[in-house]
Amino acid sequence: MTNPHLTEEQFTEALAGDCDFDVSRHLQTCPQCQWEIERVQAAISDFTAAGLEWAEQQAPASIPVCSRFVPHWQAVSSWTAAALVAAAVLFGVHQERPSQMAAANAIPAVERSESAADVADDNRLLAAIDTEIRWQAQSPVSIERSDKESRSQSPHKLAN
């Protein structure tokens, strides 16, 4: 080597652990370059350790549960189902109101009992929808948990 010490490029390569044989040999025989490399390495190492220490001290922000566990299509379907039910109820009330008002005085007792049965049916239907929606909202978590549990009990997991 014509230059008694490492060039800037060689220094970077040596620091990055990507140096050729000549540079390695020079480092072994030149205390000054070796000292310089160690000095910069020490500073970078201190910086790296300090950064990690700082990062570990930062409390992790919680990841939203619904985003974590509810698959996108299920989240959408839950909201869609809720919106459809709401729209159906509103639309139904709106549609039935004129006819109900027109026939209000002429409703016989039998028809009143039939409408009570209808109300009961409607209630059952709404309860079923409610159950369905609740299942959709809860199932991803339970599936996730049961999946986790089954995995944690699997032979492969135990072997690891």
Place this chain on the structure above:
Amino acid sequence: MYAAHASNLIGFPVQTRAVSELDDIDQLVEKYRSRLLRFVTFSLGDRDLAESIVQDTFMKAFGARQSFRGECSVQTWLNRIALNMIRDHQRTQKFRFWKSFAQKALDITEVAGILPSERSSPEKSLLMRERAAQVAKVLEGLSFNQRTIFLMRFQEEMEIQEISLAIDMSVNTVKTHLHRAVKAVREKIGETK
């Protein structure tokens, strides 16, 4: 069982561990959050934005875990996702919003001054803090590419080739940025000798 099945489906036995690791977001966050937060924070110099990007990175990684091929480490994969998100933010108004309205801009030298106290004597700890702060100060003055490449190489210990792939830059360009960053660090540390 599950992981073995997953590896058979994809055909890369090496990725068995990684794929099962990615399936548990809590484990993923616990294991990789600190290093990812360090990388993103020092890349951006903005604590709040870094926190937000780290969280988004985990969400994105979890959502795209099936696409992870095991060709690189999970940490490298996460770094790459985070880097893409940083770039996306830089291109959008959202980034400008955060930049202009961030209440807690990061004091990078203050962060670098935190070192494990049990490691050494008070005098040596002080010296280490000073050195760390000097490096942090230099990084603040570097271009985004120089800083990110420096962090990827020396903080994240990524190979030059990996960095080249992660940031879609030629190996020679990566080396040039790294060389300039190292030169700046070396000169700054030399000033206080």
